[in-house]
Amino acid sequence: MHYKTILAASLTTLALAACGSSGDYEVKEKIDVAEPGQASDGGSSSGGGDILAAGEAAFAVCSGCHSADNGSPSQAGPNLYGVFGRKAGSLDDFSYSEAMTGSGITWDEASLDAYLADPAGNVEGTQMVAGAIPDADTRKAVIAYLKSLSE
């Protein structure tokens, strides 16, 4: 009598755990937005503010060494106000490495992107030994922010 009860109760637990299969459910709706690598970056029309905000937020890390205020002196790193479109190593109040002054770079999206991804690898001999931004989206946001500072 008790044997049966116990067996039945315990089998229920195993059976319970085994059910709940999702084999019975259907896909009711599927919205294809993008393929991997092609996803929206937030859009330039509606999302412009978002990317600048994201860039400014990410720049908090950079601000340990770099000021971005118009007219502020350079610190451990050069002031970055107006860096977009500027020739590399051209501020008077900062002592650049020879590697940087001799790099021949004029900062634009592509050169900033390459440099920020791997500063020491991109301009060998640069004093900027920390602060690489490995994430492409974050670099993009930071560059957008820097660009906005030069206007």
Add this chain to the structure above:
Amino acid sequence: MNDMTPETASQNPKRSRLAKWSRRGFIGAGVLAGGGLLIGIGVRPGNPIGDLAPKVAGGDGEELINSWVKIDADNIVTAIVPHCEMGQGAHSVLGQMLADELDADWSKVRVMQAPADGSYVVSDTARMFIAPFTLNAADWIEPTYDGLFKQMAHAADALITGGSSSIRSTGQYSMRIAGAAARKMLKGAAAESWEVDPVEIETRDSMLIHKASGKSAPYSEFASAAAEQDMDQTPTLKKASEFRLMGKSKPRTDIPAKINGTAEFGIDAAPEGLNLTYAAVIRPPVPGTTALSMDASKAKTMRGVLKILNMENFIAVVAESYWHAQQAVNTIEVEWSEPESPIKTMQDQFDAFAAKLDEAGDTGGLEAAGKGDVPSVLDDAAKTFDAEYKVPYLAHAPMEPLNCTASVGDGQCEIWTSTQVPLMARSEVASALDLSTDDVIIHHPFLGGAFGRRLAAEYVSMAARLAKETGYPVKMIWSREEDTQKAFYRNADTCRMRGGVDGVGKLVAFDSLFTQRHDPAQACVPAMYDIANTSIRVAEADLHLPFQAWRSVDHSHQGWFIESFIDEAAHAAGADPVEFRLGMLGKSPRHAAALKKVAEISNWGDKGGKGNAKGVAIVESFGTIVAEVIEVDMRSGKPKLTNCWAVCDAGFVMNPDGFRNQIEGGIIFGLTAAMYGGLDLKDGAIVQSNFHDYKMLRMNEVPDIKVALINSGDVPVGGAGEPGLPPAAPALTNAIFAATGKRLRELPIAKQFA
């Protein structure tokens, strides 16, 4: 399964870093190859050698002699264990048990997790779940039972880690026997080669030694030859006095990786060669409902979003990162179907319980156990008393969020996830994707906590369906809120108890009526107490929230019901709670010994100052007896837990440090639930969402815990993961009663002192 591409094979060294092993990993990367010898044959009747051989022995020079041990060319012994590691330390202790019987050098012992394959079904665990009463069957009956239970285990996909069973089933019935059998075969092989009598050969530290001739050799030298030896199906196991590793607090093998951060959990899955996408999900807020439609107009404009899906039983956004997916899914408005359950609030749930209990009355319901004549003895008792107890639903809240990584292609599905039931997960995925189980490959790394939550595998098939539907490899991660609100739960319940004492204050009748009975079936029976008349009755009621075993399962509430009521009985009889219990433990000497010892180490006789008091409880669960005393300080008007003493008798403790850790963890888990645990319902959906409103006991709230062990010897070995929990809540509420005179009949405690 074996038609793997070279590209897949090259991924395998990374996967083997954990010293865990998949069939493909082994074959492809030669993790076990390189001159190594795999030893793998079933040591138990019914273990299908023929089935196993092609699956575990991949390369040249590898032979099988038993399915749980491997000895390689470096003389490294590897224990292949069929259980998951979720923080309980089972891997390490199972290795200890095998190594001891094998006389292996502990510094050269490794532990590897068995692949999610039916051949590694833990039939002893299944037996514990299915029919605990056969555990002590006579030896001659074992093969028959084993065959039967292996069949049942297969049917139920029982590669389970649960029921506090790893040590007492796999350890005792597989690891030790495998180790002893392998040692005997190694001795036999050496004896033939050296032309000496095997009994003259000693084994120690993975070496074979023949003193008379001065010959010695490492195990690895005879590992291949050992495969030719006859295998003893019932090798002689060591006596406790001969143990070298069992009973010792060997450091756990899984700890270093967890300290230095190299341990990989399910959520860390990053299979090489897979360009992962990430999914965040919304599940139905009320159980049983489905998504009729969704408004994803905002989500589809958001950054990183790839696909948005209404999968009927959940909504998902698949995106370039988890953050993008979660941000997008948060903006989706879903129209859900109408719930069938009439229950909207916890009051509704308790009303539904009450209706069933009322219907059963004083004698109705299904009798789970009983003896004597409770109704007439209650009529004649010198004093009768009754009480009604209520417990809430509880969430498991494991620290590692629920997650699953799935990849579908070429008619196969590959899964990486933290699960307690890899084979059940495999079956669920096969069913959801209409594949054969052979085409589903489950990798199951460390679990960042489970407590029963990962006995359900619904999240695994969800990820598999997303991978199939999108065509991408997908890592799905649930937010904490999803897991708190839309998962499986420890059941709520109401229990009505009646008791009667005779003229000399002896409890002569005990009646218990409740609505929930899951597992273990005997949890509701106070079998250790000698009470002449008992009736244990179930009036089954439906649960609004789906059930899943939660650490110690029915003992988590039954332990509190029974030990609260026994305390009330002691009070009604005017007796000391320890003395009153001892008076009923005449036929349970191990329980009595544990109770006496906990009274002694807690200095029970010292009643403390004003507002300061102790409570006691004793519960046997999963083969281990645990008596606890908790001291509480009520001077601030709220309970402050000052001390907890626990005495445990598990028969024999294999690793005392690991055992204590488990008991302490169980106590803290139990006290957390007792103090704070409880889910509220609004419109049928769970109100609590995250750790701010589903609180854990914090370090400064945890009492000083002392755990003492009794090795009472010649009894089946008990478990460790759960038994510390059940006595914690009643010891605490009994202490609060002793301090204040206020009897708590509802949990959680804290809100009653707010």
